Amino acid sequence: MTSEVPTQRGADRSDPSRPDRNRQVRGEERRDLTEYVTAEYDRGRSIRDIAASIGRSYGFVHRLLAEAGVDFRTRGGARKGSGK
Secondary structure (H helix, E strand, O other), rough: OOOOOOOOOOOOOOOOOOOOOOOOOOHHHHHHHHHHHHHHHHOOOHHHHHHHHHHHOHHHHHHHHHHHHOOOOOOOOOOOOOHH
């Protein structure tokens, strides 16, 4: 099962491939986008990768994840070795 990026309504009509980054996302569209972002983050994608794929900022994606109650991963990934 692959998740599809939800389409953003109200995109700039001059270039349909570019969503309007400043447009507020509300209601059902926001719920759909939150589901997508949460699923992708749970699969291991970074916030920056998700933001780039949906044409939104890091802060916007982080906010959606926080609103959804996601437990954020620590920065920097797993450490190598067994430690001291």
